[in-house]
Amino acid sequence: MGRHSEQHRTFGRRSTAEASGTSRAPEGFVDVRGVGVAYGDVTALEEVSLSARPGDFLAVTGHSGAGKTSLINAIAGIVPLASGEVDLGRGATQRRDPSAVAIIPQGNGLASVLTAYENVLAPLRARGLAPDEAATRATEALAAVGLGESGTHLVEELSGGQQQRAAVARGLAIDAPVLLADEPTSELDHDNRERVLDLMRARADAGAVVIMATHDPEAAARADVVIELDDGRVVGG
Numbered sequence: 320m321g322r323h324s325e326q327h328r329t330f331g332r333r334s335t336a337e338a339s340g341t342s343r344a345p346e347g348f349v350d351v352r353g354v355g356v357a358y359g360d361v362t363a364l365e366e367v368s369l370s371a372r373p374g375d376f377l378a379v380t381g382h383s384g385a386g387k388t389s390l391i392n393a394i395a396g397i398v399p400l401a402s403g404e405v406d407l408g409r410g411a412t413q414r415r416d417p418s419a420v421a422i423i424p425q426g427n428g429l430a431s432v433l434t435a436y437e438n439v440l441a442p443l444r445a446r447g448l449a450p451d452e453a454a455t456r457a458t459e460a461l462a463a464v465g466l467g468e469s470g471t472h473l474v475e476e477l478s479g480g481q482q483q484r485a486a487v488a489r490g491l492a493i494d495a496p497v498l499l500a501d502e503p504t505s506e507l508d509h510d511n512r513e514r515v516l517d518l519m520r521a522r523a524d525a526g527a528v529v530i531m532a533t534h535d536p537e538a539a540a541r542a543d544v545v546i547e548l549d550d551g552r553v554v555g556g
C-alpha cells in the first residue's frame with residue numbers, strides 16, 4: 320500500500336526554506352537504526368531503521384497493531400528500546416537532543432480540565448518561552464487549526480475533532496525540529512483533515528522533519544515517503 324517502502328531509507332531533499340535561505344528552519348534530523356520495542360513478551364517492533372532530514376514528511380502506515388505508535392513513541396523516547404538506537408536533534412553536534420522533538424500523541428493527551436489555550440500554552444512556557452511570545456504562538460496555532468474562537472473552552476467541552484485539532488495546535492506551537500504525529504487526523508472531517516495535513520506539509524517545507532502515523536491511505540499519500548509496518552517490521556510497499 321505504501322508509495323515507497325524499504326528497510327532503510329535516507330532522504331536528502333533540501334527543504335524549500337533551506338533552499339531559499341530565508342527561514343528559521345529548525346533543521347531537524349532523525350536516525351533510527353535497528354530499533355526493537357517489546358512490552359513484556361510482546362514484540363512490537365523489530366529491526367526498524369529509517370533516516371530523515373530537514374524537509375522530509377514521512378507517513379508510517381500499517382494495520383492495527385502493526386507497531387505505528389510504538390515507532391512514534393520510540394523516536395520520541397517515550398518507550399524504552401529493546402535494541403537499536405535513535406538519534407534526533409538539530410545537527411551532528413546535538414545528537415539525542417530531547418528538546419528537538421514535539422509529539423501529537425494518539426488520543427490527544429490534553430488535560431481535560433484546562434482550556435484548549437492553556438493546553439497549548441503550557442508546553443511553551445515549560446520550554447522557557449517568554450509569556451508574550453508563548454501567548455502569541457498559542458493563539459496563532461489555535462487559529463491555524465480553526466479553533467480561534469474555541470480556545471477559551473475547557474477541553475472537556477470540545478468535540479472529539481476539536482480536541483484533536485487542539486492537540487495538533489499544541490504540537491505545532493512547539494515549533495520543534497522534529498514533529499511526530501500519531502493519527503492526527505483520525506477524528507476529523509474532510510476539510511479539517513486537509514487543513515491539518517496542509518499544516519504538516521508546511522512544517523516540513525519550513526525545514527522540520529515530520530513523521531506521521533496513520534491508517535488513512537489518503538492522509539499517507541500526502542507524505543513524501545510512506546513506510547509500511549507489518550507485525551513490527553518495515554515491509555515492501
Ligand SMILES: Nc1ncnc2c1ncn2[C@@H]1O[C@H](COP(=O)(O)OP(=O)(O)OP(=O)(O)O)[C@@H](O)[C@H]1O
Binds near residue numbers: 358386390534
Ligand atoms: N502497553 C502495551 N503492553 C503490551 N502490549 C502492547 C502495549 N502497547 C502496544 N502493545 C502491542 O504492541 C503491538 C504494536 O502496538 P502499537 O500500538 O504500536 O500498534 P499500532 O500500529 O499503533 O496500532 P493501532 O493502529 O491500533 O493504534 C501490538 O501487538 C500491541 O498489542
